[in-house]
Amino acid sequence: MTEQDHDALRAIVGEANLKTGDTIEPDLFHDELGTVANSPEVHLTVTEKAMVAKIMRYANDRKIPVTVRGAGTGLVGACVAVKGGILLDMSKMNRIIELDKTNLTLRVEPGVLLLDIYEHVEKEGLFYAPDPGEKTATIGGNISTNAGGMRAVKYGVTRDWVRGLEVVLPNGETATFGGKVVKNSTGYALKDLIIGSEGTLAIITEATLKLMPKPKYTVSLLVPFETRAAAIDAAPRLIMDHVIPTAVEYLEKEALRHSESFLGKKLPHNNHESYLLVTYDGNSKAEVDNDIDAASALCVEQYGAIDAYLIDTEERKSSVWTVRGGFLEAIKASSSAIDECDVVLPRKEIGAFLEYTRDLAEKLSMRIPYFGHVGDGNLHIYLCKDDLDEKTWLKRRDEAFGLLYDKAAAHGGLVTGEHGIGYAKRRYMARQLGEAQMTLMRGIKATFDPNNILNPDKII
């Protein structure tokens, strides 16, 4: 890029919103996990959609790469400007535009944080159900990875909560897909194609989200088991026995200890091998109590649980969810470097897969802690560098990834349940999906972005 490019872009976004070279904050060179890093030539902060359209027209004419970034909480390098060029920062496009109580929709700009959405709608008695662990992510980022989260068992994933998208295409044209409507069979599902496309097909400038009334009661159970197998088996059994929870998280002693010592906070009843954290919600106390009673009885009487502790006081809730929420941070802090495997499996394959993971950790002499959304089959598995030298670490990491993804595929699983492909997981996806599907994906990319300027080298 030239000085002339800088001047042209400065004219679009204003002096204060353009940074170059050494003035760019180094935190913007990587994402939350930090395994992919590169510096953009220019960092542009946009505050309105007209700026995005102008920037894309300019960049498209000159074939300048553009990488879109929200809060940078991703784990696969999707928001890293691996080809340099423009880093397009959407974090200041963070207005909540309209809460429509009749149609139960919320229109937001892409830079709004998940926690701000919850706060905005919940004070009106409304509910946006997707519940990814990272609440400081932007909604644009959540849509771009089709983020899942803990309540997916009952409420589905981000895709299920996006009714409409307004986007800027790589050539600077704008388009609106869907809207406030509940149903849509009007041509190809372009909205759904943008969801999960990790900023490679178009830039989201506005989203219309679906809301529902907030369930009036939410109660969790912490259910300890003596063996991992019993805990993991209990999740699909609850579902088979038709006492479907809102969320089922699997916790294990090792991940727990990390989180506890990292946070200086303890889980109640924390001396067991493995746990399910099971949540029910609903609109009547009687209904939720019914579910909780039924789940407790099934866990203790039929699935071999040691007990089933009600997490009902604010203090207990806070300690359980803080410890659960601290897993990723704690594991990161415990190792000199980590990398992550976000496989998703059919629910009943989880036990066998985690057994394989533990064997692999032993075989490779590598620490591999994990936790997981066992209710929906999505596992977060962390490879830890610890005191391995760089070369050994990279070799073992790649070997572990290869083996884990192959094993997942053999069990009917997929490379990623909610974190996306980004830069880091491309070869594993390509290997699993095969050439026919990669050809389709490349064709779709070329249709939207013939000059390959939008988030190049991501996904494909």
Next chain:
Amino acid sequence: MTEQDHDALRAIVGEANLKTGDTIEPDLFHDELGTVANSPEVHLTVTEKAMVAKIMRYANDRKIPVTVRGAGTGLVGACVAVKGGILLDMSKMNRIIELDKTNLTLRVEPGVLLLDIYEHVEKEGLFYAPDPGEKTATIGGNISTNAGGMRAVKYGVTRDWVRGLEVVLPNGETATFGGKVVKNSTGYALKDLIIGSEGTLAIITEATLKLMPKPKYTVSLLVPFETRAAAIDAAPRLIMDHVIPTAVEYLEKEALRHSESFLGKKLPHNNHESYLLVTYDGNSKAEVDNDIDAASALCVEQYGAIDAYLIDTEERKSSVWTVRGGFLEAIKASSSAIDECDVVLPRKEIGAFLEYTRDLAEKLSMRIPYFGHVGDGNLHIYLCKDDLDEKTWLKRRDEAFGLLYDKAAAHGGLVTGEHGIGYAKRRYMARQLGEAQMTLMRGIKATFDPNNILNPDKII
């Protein structure tokens, strides 16, 4: 196509499964509505996916058009072989492959009828929630139009219930998108792109559907109102008041009378201007009773309903749902020809849109009965030819369509909520979505089907 083509195709499907010329059943020349008609050169009935792959390889090499057909219950001509060539009949690929009770999934071939899916899973206490009016449609057809149905208010549409698809691409290659997994962020959403693509991108050879436990209790209320406006306003008000129904259907005297006289069956309490038919379901009687009581009280005390009749006996249920289910057939039988507008609107725009529709009927001197899924904003509006001559009918029909779709767009609506674009509604979609989106759709089509052999002239 030549004799040699016939021989080659006969070798793939077997003598009994190939028909040509006059031996092809004329019912296969059109769909349920019959507004689009053409005869294929060859009618092939396939019984396994390997046949589909072989046929597509052959057709793709020779650029022979292929139109996929299920039960032919569509309304926009999507299953009509408008370019001749091969009509690929999937109705005999109708095996239910696997009910997986642990993962709560059902694997089916595309020719399985919706009513057979309900029967198969409900006897196991399980539930496939999408509820389109036409129960003799195939699941392949439902997926291809992203069919909606009455329970969309609470449970979403077909898209939300498809976890995985196995397809044959136009070049004869096979691909599997998704699977039994609940979450998926693995590359572009190819599964979602196939859903709603009306047989233009790939041929579905197997689907993995999501199931849930069947709600134990279902109760409906028939709620008469003195004015249309009061009835229509009540649907979003129930939702705003957070007593969210499973389904809300709007019925009006005129459509009712047609259905009653067509079926020789009467709705109870049938002497009112307009009605809501409101359904609640759940797992405890107390919960459903609570909802029913709250909805009755709101309707009568606050929304101006005349009464709220419980539809609780088998006899009452049967008469209400039979009359409601008979609308399309009855309207069809009442006119020499009809055509249909399947607009979807934000819920709160329905009242204004139907008022416009009635004014238009008067202005054009055309009978335009309608009914609708007011809970999800999807209306079915019927233009009736009655005793108009062919030329006047076509002129007025096209004028009415143009005005209705423009009006829908002005209210934030879309051309079709659940019936699709097919052949008949292409120009209305193109006009609403505009050139940028049409270019994307053409690019996607060319990516999947570079020779434009699969269901040509549909959607785009």
